[in-house]
Structure formats: structure tokens, C-alpha cells
Amino acid sequence: MHLHFDKAELRSARTIELNEGDQLAPEDFPEPVVFAVLNGVIAIESHLSDGRRSLLTLRFPGEYLDMNRADRHASGEVVALAPTSVKLVPLSIFEELLLKDSNLRRIYWRRATDIMHQQFDHSSDLGKKTPTERMASFIFELRNRMSIPRFVEEFTLPISRQSIADYLGLRAETVSRVLKGLEKEGAVKLIGKHKIAILDFKGLRMIANGSRPRLSNHR
Template sequence: MSSAVIDLKNCDNCPIRHRAVCARCEPDELEQLEDIKFYRTYDAGQPIMWAGDQMEFVASVVTGIATLSQTMEDGRTQMVGLLLPSDFIGRPGRVRASYDVTAVSEVTICCFRRKPFETMMVTTPHIGQRLLEMTLDELDAAREWMLILGRKTAREKIASLLAIIARREASLHLGKTGDGFAFDLPLTREAMADYLGLTLETVSRQISALKRDGVIALEGKRRVIVPDFDALIDETGDDADGGLLS
């Protein structure tokens, strides 16, 4: 694997330090962390780890996008996680990876040797608490995903995925989700198919259909324009209010 240590200290973008795990750490706790962390970068398409691999470290995504996925013996693949900056990789207490982790874009991860990290979790409750919050959020996302996989039509699945990505982009760039909102798809058609439990042909056809029906517009293959966000939400089959009302 062509991965390299790129920095050992003071990465302002390190999510474990500044956003994910250590948002509430004391300065001396941060110094402890500095001693056991290092960085790795992977090119788009590269595997980061295979299911069954020995995991010597846990990690956190700093930049880029990676996927968690499971593959059956005959090759059928299901994505089970989409890892964005600040998301956590690996699991304290577990020696072997349970899923394949693959870089979708160029990805930099911040690694912590597993043993020291585990002992730190005991001595520094904040880290465990933050990890619990993150895991609960992931569980909620997984459950929303299960509804998509189990009960939605192909069109609803595509609309749901677009809405998920659009919402994330909007919140990231402080952007409005108003009219004419636009964003880039970070995933290939095949990756979208693996996400949604479809074939890439069906993904392509349904995107074309949404375009034909004026729900979205495309610039090239990857850039999506959403003229009316509510119209997109209508296509997802979800409740109009995202569970916000009584």
C-alpha cells in the first residue's frame, strides 16, 4: 500500500483532536494524544483495509471520502458506511476489521495505535463519551438506510441519496437549500448502486428519469442542480417534516 506518514504533530484539521473525539479535551490530554498519533494518505480507489485484517490502529478521517462495505463470496457488494471527515474507523477492543474500507477520493486519515488509545479511553472519559455520541449518530443513519434498502422504490432510493448528500453539502457550506441549490456527487454510479442495493444501470436510468421530470438538472455527469428542494424531498417518500413536528 502506497501510504505514508505525512505529519506527526499539530494538524489543525485533525478531527480527533479538534472536532471528533477531543472537542472537550484538556490541553494535557491533547499532548498525550500527540504522542501516539500519525497520518496516512490514500489515493482515490485505493483500499485502506480489508475485512479480516489485523487492525493495529483506530483512525479518523481528516479529508476525503471513504466507504465501508461488505462483499459476498459471489461478488455481490453492499456499502454499509460512508465515511466523511471526522468519522471514525475501527473499533476499540476489536482486533480485526469487520468491513472493507476503500478510499473514494484522496483520503487522509489520522491514526492512533489501538492499545494506547484504548487505555486513554479509560483515563479520559470525554473521549468515550464523544465516541458514544458518534456511534449513536451512525446507528441512526444506519436505521434510516435500512428503511431505504428494505422498502423504497428505485426512484425513492435515488432521491433519498441525493437529499442526504445535498443536506450534508448544505450544512457544510452553511449553504441554503433554497432554489437553484447545486452540489457535486462524490460517488460513481456504481458506488451509488452499492449504497442503495441497486444495479448501476438502474441508478443511471432513475437519475435520467428525475432529470427528465425536472426534479434535478445535471451539469456534466457529476454536478447536480436542485431547482426546488421540496420537490426532491417529495420524491423520497419520507414525511415532509423530518420528524420535527409533534
């Protein structure tokens, strides 16, 4: 999708820079817009009455978030989970581009379908998997969403452990404990707070699929 950001119609769209924690709401704009992520990560966040936060869906560079349609049911704000650049594409222009450019339309709908199925998997993970299994699944989700080549073992975690916890339905301390458990088992290596390397792809995949002993059952 990055290639299509260079189209004249999208180049003219306003770009805004967000710091981690900055929020956007569709009603803040004079006309309906689609958020196109250039870099960083955005999410839809929702809060319970006691203040607990959930991250309902993530968007990575090259992906779009249309809060005017399918995501409208989520009663939450769009939040930046890291320093992020976002294009504000008027909905009317975006729809016109999809009509005129069959290649863009094909890529957009294929990506939208991929994200939809990934959300189905994520919902299942939250309901059925242990914290360790969720984390293993999330590591592979990150690699896929960030288009990291298979032969690359080391990559940067693009969001904080608190954000990971809010996405996986865990506590931040559980995320840290699970990551250390995966490292102790030899599946991954933690490189500081922001990088991770997969040492055992097959083993980590087995954990993600629920095929290995559960390292933790605590939330």
C-alpha cells in the same frame, strides 16, 4: 470532530494517503487502530461469492471508523471510495482521549448515535423504497453527512455512481437513469458527472419520503 484532529495525541498519529479502491484491514496493523477520516470517503465493503459488492457503511471527513468494536461483525475490508487521507489512531490513545476530554466524548457519542440511526434508515430504505426514493434519500444523506448548508443548492458527489449503486443496492445504470429522471422532473440538475444541484427541496423530500409518484421500480 475536525477540531479534535488537531490535538497533540492525534497530530502524532500516522496519516496515510489512499487512492480510490485502496483497501485497509485492521489485522494489517501491529496494534488496534481507529480510522479517522481527514478527507475523502471510506466504506466497509462486502462481496458475495459471485463477486457482487455491497457497501455496508460510509464514513466522511470528521468521522471515525472503529473496526475493533461495533463494525467488527462486518466481514469486509475498509475501502477508499475516492482519494482519501486517513489518520491511524491507536485504539489505546483514542480511548484515553475519550476518557480525558468530555467534549470530545460527547461529540463522538452523539455522532456515533446519529450514524447508527442513519444506518437504521438506510436498511429500511433498501428494503422498502424504490430506486428513485432511495436516491432522493441518499442525496439528503450526503448533504447532512458533508455538512452542506441548507441554502447551498449545488454540491459535489464525493463518490462514483458505481459506489452509489453498491451502497443503494442498485446497478450503476439504474443510478444514472434515476438521476436523469429526477432531473427531468425538475427536482435536481446534473452538472457534469460529479456535481448536482437541488432545484426543488420540498419535492425531492416528498420523493424521499415516498409521498410522490414512483418514477422507477427497476433495480
